[in-house]
Every structure is written in structure tokens, then in C-alpha cells.
Amino acid sequence: AVVYYFARKYLSDRVAILTAAFIALHPYLIWASNEIRGYALVILLSSLLISIFFQAFQGEQFNSLKWKIVFIFTAVISLYTNYYLAFILAGCFVLLIVEGRWKSVIEYSLMMLITLIGFVPGLTELRRGMVVNSPTYAGDSSLIDGILTIWNSVLTFLLPTEIFPPLEQTMPSFIRLWIVRSLIVVVIFAVIKQWSSISAATVRLFMITVA
Numbered sequence: 001a002v003v004y005y006f007a008r009k010y011l012s013d014r015v016a017i018l019t020a021a022f023i024a025l026h027p028y029l030i031w032a033s034n035e036i037r038g039y040a041l042v043i044l045l046s047s048l049l050i051s052i053f054f055q056a057f058q059g060e061q062f063n064s065l066k067w068k069i070v071f072i073f074t075a076v077i078s079l080y081t082n083y084y085l086a087f088i089l090a091g092c093f094v095l096l097i098v099e100g101r102w103k104s105v106i107e108y109s110l111m112m113l114i115t116l117i118g119f120v121p122g123l124t125e126l127r128r129g130m131v132v133n134s135p136t137y138a139g140d141s142s143l144i145d146g147i148l149t150i151w152n153s154v155l156t157f158l159l160p161t162e163i164f165p166p167l168e169q170t171m172p173s174f175i176r177l178w179i180v181r182s183l184i185v186v187v188i189f190a191v192i193k194q195w196s197s198i199s200a201a202t203v204r205l206f207m208i209t210v211a
Contacts, residue, residue, distance in 0.1 A: 002044065006051040010201045027160040038081055045078045046088060050208065053092045057104055058204060072111050076118040083126055089115070091211035095204055155180055 004020035011019065023029060032039035052074055056067035078085040089112065096105045156162075158180050161172040191198065 002047040002051060006047065006054070009054075010199060026157075028156060042082045042085065045074065045081055045085060048074050049078060049085065049088050049092075050205070054201070054204075057092070057096065057101075057108070058201070068107075068111060072115055072118070075112075075115045079115070079119045080122050083122070087211075088208070091208035094211040095207045098207060158183070 001020075003023045004016055007016035007019045029040070029043060032043060049071075052067060052071045056064065056071045075089055078088075093105070093108055093112070096108055155176060159176045161176045162170070
């Protein structure tokens with residue numbers, strides 16, 4: 001419902017419905033919904049954060065104090081749910097900087113300061129968790145390992161075959177890999193050719209994702 005509400009502001013009703021259907025039937029969301037953990041809630045909060053951010057800073061009513069208060073409230077809840085959601089908050093901050101909207105940058109910084117104050121009790125637990133878990137996850141890794149981890153996650157989200165790929169590559173995974181590679185090439189050429197017709201909202205979403 002949140003994805004559809006957000007998508008229909010920038011897409012046709014038909015495409016917005018297809019987008020929401022893709023999310024609703026996505027194997028990763030189905031898996032997350034069956035886990036007795038907060039993964040599904042994290043996906044919901046991710047959608048809400050981006051949607052509310054656009055209302056507060058990108059929409060026609062971007063000067064509305066109401067949406068900024070709602071964003072702070074949602075940000076605090078998000079951090080308590082899973083502190084990794086701070087990356088979305090950082091992505092929104094980077095977007096405002098890249099766009100050179102310095103008044104909004106200052107305003108957003110003050111909002112994040114309030115959010116941080118609201119998360120002060122959680123900082124103690126966050127520090128304790130890192131101290132406890134650090135020895136468990138110690139090990140040698142490289143930048144390439146990190147890039148491959150991100151790439152495998154992108155593959156899962158774009159065209160899922162296995163949520164957790166086995167060590168030995170399967171034929172469906174091999175086919176998926178080349179479909180996604182081809183798709184990326186096609187999208188790059190399409191973006192170059194149709195750059196003038198790409199909406200500002202699409203560019204902003206892309207920048208938040210990259211950040």
C-alpha cells in the first residue's frame with residue numbers, strides 16, 4: 001500500500017499497480033514476512049522513510065512542518081527497529097547536498113540532531129551490541145568481497161532465483177546473471193538516449209539508492 005501510494009504520484013496508475021504487485025509478490029518480501037524477526041518491518045519503514053522524505057523536501061508541500069515532524073518520528077522508530085536504516089537517512093542528506101539546497105541541508109541537519117537525541121538510549125545498546133558481536137564476525141575480507149556481497153543482493157532484488165544462493169552456481173542463477181547484466185546495459189543506453197525525459201523523482205531516487 002505504501003509503495004503504491006508513493007508510486008502513483010510519479011507513475012501512471014497502471015504502472016503504479018504493477019510496481020506494487022512486483023513488491024507484494026517478491027520472494028524476498030515473502031521470505032521476510034515469514035521470518036520471526038524485523039525484516040518485513042524494515043522494508044515497510046524503508047518505504048515510509050523515502051515516501052515521507054519526498055513529501056517533506058521534494059513535494060509541492062515541502063515547507064509543511066507536519067511532514068517534517070512525521071519524518072523525525074518515523075526516523076527515530078526506524079533507528080530503534082534496525083540502525084542500518086540510518087543509511088537511508090544519510091542518502092537523503094547526500095541528495096540535498098548534491099542538489100545544492102543549503103537551506104534544506106541545514107534544516108535536515110537540525111532534524112537529524114533531534115532524531116539522534118531521540119535515539120540516545122539506543123546508542124548504549126548499539127555500542128554494547130557491537131562490542132559483543134565484533135569478535136564473532138572478525139575475519140579477513142577485501143573491497144572486492146564487499147562489492148560482490150552488494151552485487152549479489154542487487155541480483156536477488158532485481159530478479160530473484162534463490163534468496164540464499166548455494167556455493168555452486170545453479171543454471172537459474174547463471175541465466176539470471178546474464179539477464180541482469182544485459183538489462184543494465186540496456187538501461188544505460190536508454191538513460192543516455194532519453195536523458196531529457198527522465199523525471200526528477202527518478203534521478204533523486206537513484207541518488208538516494210547509490211548513496
